[in-house]
Each structure stands twice: as C-alpha cells, then as structure tokens.
Amino acid sequence: MNHLIDRRLSGKNKSAVNRQRFLRRFKAQIRRAAADAVSGRKVSDLERGEKISIPAKDLNEPQFHHGSGGRRNVVHPGNKDFVTGDQVDRPPSGSGQGSSASQDGEGMDEFVFELSREEFMNFFFEDLALPDLVKKQLSATPEIKRVRAGFVSEGNPANLNVVRSMKTALGRRLAMSAGPREALREAEESLAELTARGEADSEAATLLREEIAALRTRIAAVPFIDAYDLRYTNRIDQAQPSTRAVMFCLMDVSGSMDEERKNIAKRFFMLLYLFLTRNYERIDVVFIRHHTVAMEVSEDEFFHSRESGGTVVSSALELMLDVIRERYPSGSWNIYAAQASDGDNWHDDSPRCRELLQGAILPLVQYYAYVEIKAEQPQSLWQEYEQIADPGFAMRRILDLPDIYPVFRDLFKKKAAA
Secondary structure, X not given: OOOOOOOOOOOOXXXXXXXXXXXXXXXXXXXXXXXXXXXXXXXXXXXXXXXEEEOHHXXXXXXXXXXXXXXXXXXXXXXXXXXXXXXXXXXXOOOOOOEEEOOOOOEEEOEEEEEOHHHHHHHHOOOEOOXXXXXOOXXXXXXXXXXXXXXXXXXXXXXXXXXXXXXHHHHHHHHHHHHHHHHHHHHHHHHHHHHHOOOOOOHHHHHHHHHHHHHHHHHHOOOOOOHHHOOEEEEEEEEEOOOEEEEEEEEEOOOOOOHHHHHHHHHHHHHHHHHHHOOOOEEEEEEEEEOOOEEEEOHHHHHHOOOOOOOOOHHHHHHHHHHHHHHOXXXXXXEEEEEEEOOOOOOOOHHHHHHHHHHHHOOOOOEEEEEEEOOOOOOHHHHHHOOOOOOOEEEEEEOOHHHHHHHHXXXXXXXXXX
C-alpha cells in the first residue's frame, strides 16, 4: 500500500479554485438567478454583489447505495407518541415553503451563497460584446507601468524583500563557515581519539582544545545578517500597449423630456458606462446636453440640471463632432456614442441630423446607439434615422424602466461566429 502525503502549504486563496469550479458547474442556474436579481434592482446598484439561491434539487449528486436483497437485521427505534394503527395528519399546505419538500415531509433548504461584485458583473455581461472592440492601439504614446524586475542590493527600505535577504544571509553564513566547521569536526574527532587512548592531558590534546576554541570563536564571529545580504525588490518602467476609449452621452433636455424620460436615459447611460469600463483600461466620458443649444457639461450637471427649452438635435451632433476633432482623433481613440431622446425635433432639423450622423460621425466611431424613450409612435428623428444603413449604428425604443435591460442586451449581444 502506498501513502501519499501532501506537505505543500495551503495558500490564503486555497478555496478560490473550488469556488470557480462550483461557479462553472452551476453556471446555468446562477445565470438565471442573476438575471432575476437584476430585473429587480436599480442600475445605480448594479456594481454590488448579490445573494444567489440554488434549488436543492439542482445540487443532488449521484450516490452509491446497497441494493435490496440478502438477509438483513434492522432495529428500528420506538417512539412514545404513536402506536400501531394511529393515523398521522397531513402537514398544512405551505409548511414546506422555502425548501424542496417531498410527499413524506422530508426536504432540504435551498443553497444560498454570495456572489462578489466581480463575479456578478461577469455573469451579467457574459454574453455581451462591444462592436470593433480594441480596434486602435496607441503605439505612439504607450502606457508606462511599473513592473517587477528581480532584486537589487541597494534600494528603498520600503522595498526590502525579507525572504530573499534571509536566503542570501543563510548562503553567506554557510559559505563563510564551511571551512572552519570542517576543521572543527576533524579537530573534535582527533581529540576524541586521544581521549579514548588515555592521552587527554597530553600536549597534543591541549593544542587541539585551543584550536577547537579558536574555530568556534571564528564560526560565532560570522554575522547573522550583513549589509551585503540585503536585497530590495526592483521595479522598472515598462512601456505597454494601451487602449483607450471615449464615450459620448447625448441627452435631450427639452421641455418634452420630462423627469421620467430623463431618469430612463440616465440609467441607460450608467449601464453603458459600466460595460465600457470592463473593456478598456482608460475611458473618458463626454456629457452633452441639448435643447435648442448644445453644451458640454459635467457629470453632475448632466444628470441634475433642470434647464430645458425647445429641441434642435443637430446642435448636439455638431458639438460632438467638434469635440472629436479637437480632443479625440479617431486614429487614436475608440469612440462610442449613445443618444437618448423622446424623438421630438424641429421638422426641418431632422434631415440635417441624418446627414451629420451618416456623413461625418459614423465614419469616426465604433458604435452609435440611438435610444428613443417613451414614444408611442415613431417621431421625425426616428423616421430619418431609419434611412441609415450602417453596421456601426443601432436604434431601439424604450417604453418603460423594465425595457432598459432587454434593449441594452439587444444592442450589445455577441455576434454569432461566421
């Protein structure tokens, strides 16, 4: 019989592998539970984790049992409440709620565990993808990162590597004391031989004792740690290719866009921003509000300003085009845009919007999503945008808050492999 003993130290993340195996095994159940959880929460709460319940029936594993047959002696415990012939009332309906109960009253509670923020976001965005993701890389201005590059003998005390320093000290002590220790072993063996022959008081024995004392003093003089032993973690600047993106948020704040419509638009923008931050190391956000005049504003002003007026959508598109030309050249940036409106616009301005979008903006961006909010019938802007045939352009309608998630997932669903 062979015995295998694993003496490897258990790391502090020893349960991480088991957790990932569990998540892979019950992927379908967790995805359904995550979808149910998302439908009942606000987009502003999207980044937190979630408690997920898995029915006990889905956790059952195959087990080996002894088959029937043969002769068995079984002793059943008695009871003090019932005798032969008594009838037991059926439990009231609903008594097994919250567990997987069988007809005989036995059951098991559902398994509940906590999904971390990162795990929850992975499941939520798992089947989504950005069109033309990471299309441009900045080779001219690479991202500089500090990376580890071995050890050095001089450095900042904060970067002292204790483990490597102790290993170096141990090696130095072994090297410096190897010769004296060997000489000490030979001297002690010679002294032991003289003592065994009865010559412990001879001159030779006295010289050996002096030599042993000197060798021990020499070995003890080897310092435990020396400045030579200190090793510091070395870090260097390393240029790494970096990708970056800019997200344009265009929102109509005219008088026809009431607070309910603005609230839907805000949540859609927040969801899109969370999605983009998972795909790019650096992302800039440009907020553009418009009524008859478009303005680039801060995030707080974009979401909370009460300014309103008429509607001239082309002003926002012209401002976006100016910002791209001035700050975000399409050769260096991945550009995404989302426009939210109720579709209302000056009738003469809608053709101008289509011309700007089709002729000037779409050739510069990776993806442009137009969302029309709470419009029972297609408005003039929708009718003009319908004439645009471009793979980087998509338009959807959101009638109420529950439609945000389906529309978002439809806009960014992964394309089937060709």
